[in-house]
Amino acid sequence: MGLQISIRESGDITILDLRGRSTIDSGESELLSQHLQKLVANGVRKVLLNLIELKQVDSSGVSIIVRTYVSLKRQGGDLGLLCPGGRVLEVFRVLHLLNTIPTFENEAQALASFRPRGHSATS
Amino acid sequence: MTTPCSSAVAPTAQKTALLVASGGDVDELLTNVLASEGWSIQRVVDNQHILALARAKPFDLIVTGRETRVAEDVELLRKIRSARPHVRLIILTDKFTPGDVISAMREGAFSYFSAPFAASEVAEMVRAAMAEPCWDDGIEVLSGTPAWFSLTARCDLATANRLVQFLHGVRDPSISEAEKDQVISAFREILINAMEHGAHFDPSQHVEISFIRARRAIACRVKDPGKGFSLEELRHAAVGSSPEDLFSHATVRDEQGMRPGGFGILLAKKLVDELIYNEKGNEVVLVKYLDPPQSSALNQRHQ
Secondary structure, three states: OOEEEEEEEEOOEEEEEEEEEEOOOOOHHHHHHHHHHHHHHOOOOEEEEEEEEEEEEOHHHHHHHHHHHHHHHHOOOEEEEEOOOHHHHHHHHHOOHHHOOOEEOOHHHHHHHHHHHHHHOOO | OOOOHHHOOOOOOOOEEEEEOOOHHHHHHHHHHHHHOOOEEEEEOOOHHHHHHHHHOOOOEEEOOOOOEHHHHHHHHHHHHHHOOOOEEEEEEOEOOOOHHHHHHHOOOOEEEEOOOOHHHHHHHHHHHHHOOOOOOOEEEEEEEOOEEEEEEEOOHHHHHHHHHHHHOOOOOOOOHHHHHHHHHHHHHHHHHHHHHHHOOOOOOEEEEEEEEOOOEEEEEEEOOOOOOOHHHOOOOHHHOOHHHOOHHHHHHHHOOOOOOOOHHHHHHHHOOEEEEOOOOOEEEEEEEOOOHHHHHHHHHHO
16 A cells, blocks of 8 residues: 655645555655655645545654644644544544644635635744 | 575565465456566465465465465465475465464464455555565464463564554454554554664564453553663653643654654553553553443443
8 A cells, every 4th residue: 555645736735645554664654754844845834635545644654744734833834634534533533633733624625724824824 | 483584585586476366356456466576476266276386386475365264274374384484375364263363373374364354455465575585483472362362573564564464354243343443553553662662673672462352351561672761751752742732742852853753652542541551661551441332322421
């Protein structure tokens, strides 16, 4: 299964479609980390992680997402989660991360949420 | 105990796989995975044909058919390994009993899938089998009954993954799949922590593990060979963060130049009911209580 990452853009928002799993097993989480670090280093400040096709996440995957979220918030950016389900939703739920990291059930709603936040982030 | 892996097939030789037809998407997917890596594939219609072929020539990987009982697969494996100790044999089965997983581990199966299972998961394990040059002393069953089994696991991720798949193969109708997933996920986090922090993924080191199935609970003990730690001093882990600031450990990790992490113990703690460390901090017991069906709803209201 591994992890497949597709990257697309909607305005100044970068969307990562994740498919497979983000675990420590065969370096999947490390792959996600590399992609996110590269994006942030290149100036991306608004990231939406589309988790609808992500089947499994472990603490290594969660840690990458949290680190990126914290890093983006420090730089006036933001990170959101789109459609976590099944085991992935369970992991985010039990860790109470859904209370902190904005999570959405449809993409349009997720994209809209970035715009007002982006304007107010520098205030 | 098997002989060292150095006697296995040379890396440059073409690898060969023997597959028993299972039907459906399993056959197609395995063929694609093996062919894409240049493996030679031989097919047989049932397990009866495996032994003669495996005795006549070495196969690097054998995948059984799902129609056979596990007891027969394990007996077959025992006979093959007496001549070919490093063969990687993956058991697929629709016909199993609660003790079959332990038998399969004890006899040195590479992996074990009991129905229902996804073809993609089998394909992934086949990829792991193809990539593992030295694997067959990774898991050693020390004692085993369906209610209590103990084993050691070599401190590497490939062995951890194999062990976790064996656990997924356990079918117990009295445990819901959701509860089983929670226990396995928690165990996996603790196991990888033990291998990483207790042994730095040193494959010469081993973790000790026991599983106990009581009538109303599942318990799992993991002991690593490390010097231990104190939960109270664990500032770089989320379990040491205040609930109001779950991310403060991330700052500590950044300051200390550590890789992203720190959610393993917290996640394990949330997925089971109790996580109990010994004084030294190198031994932990996970406990998951299993509610009787009639009281499940009441207990959920209390959570």
